[in-house]
Amino acid sequence: MDPHISIVTLGVDDLATATSFYEDGLGLPRHDGDDDGDIVFFDLRGTWLALYLREELAADAGVEAAGEGFSGVTLAHNVDSEARVDEVLAAAERAGATVQKRAAATDWGGYSGYFADPDGHLWEVAYAPGFSPGP
Structure with missing residues (x-):
């Protein structure tokens, strides 16, 4: 295995709010790509940060979306x-x-x-x- 992380994807409840927080609030550079409206990418020098609806991310991984408190990460x-x-x-x-x-x-x-x-x-x-x- 080549040890590196390509993308960190965060499951979010509201994509517009999360995008605004990271792009407008923190100033992260949004990836110039063909966002389809379901996922947003930010370029982070060597990796990408992705925002994806929590329910959709859980479904993609085949796990339950419910969860509260500290995730351990x-x-x-x-x-x-x-x-x-x-x-x-x-x-x-x-x-x-x-x-x-x-x-x-x-x-x-x-x-x-x-x-x-x-x-x-x-x-x-x-x-x-x-x-x-x-x-």
């Missing part, structure tokens, strides 16, 4: 400074996210906080000195 966005962590969390909150954990120093020597998007997907925003994953 978080997404992480690493930045180059503590100040940038605070800026990204503030931008996410202005865009409609709920800040779940305000940024603070971590026990691993970094600085991070968490927000939940309008569908409850958790994102960690972190400054991790000496750690730079991805392209």
Whole structure:
């Protein structure tokens, strides 16, 4: 297996709201493609983020769509400074996210906080000195 993630797909309740949050609120670059209205893609330097209706995504995977609370998955966005962590969390909150954990120093020597998007997907925003994953 060639270890990389091509696409992360988030199941959402309202595609227009989720698209607006990521595109207008967070400024993610939307993929120039032939969106058919059922799915939206964003280019994220080496991978894509996709938004797809939760019910449809569950049906595609052959699982039940019902589920509440922590899913056991978080997404992480690493930045180059503590100040940038605070800026990204503030931008996410202005865009409609709920800040779940305000940024603070971590026990691993970094600085991070968490927000939940309008569908409850958790994102960690972190400054991790000496750690730079991805392209």
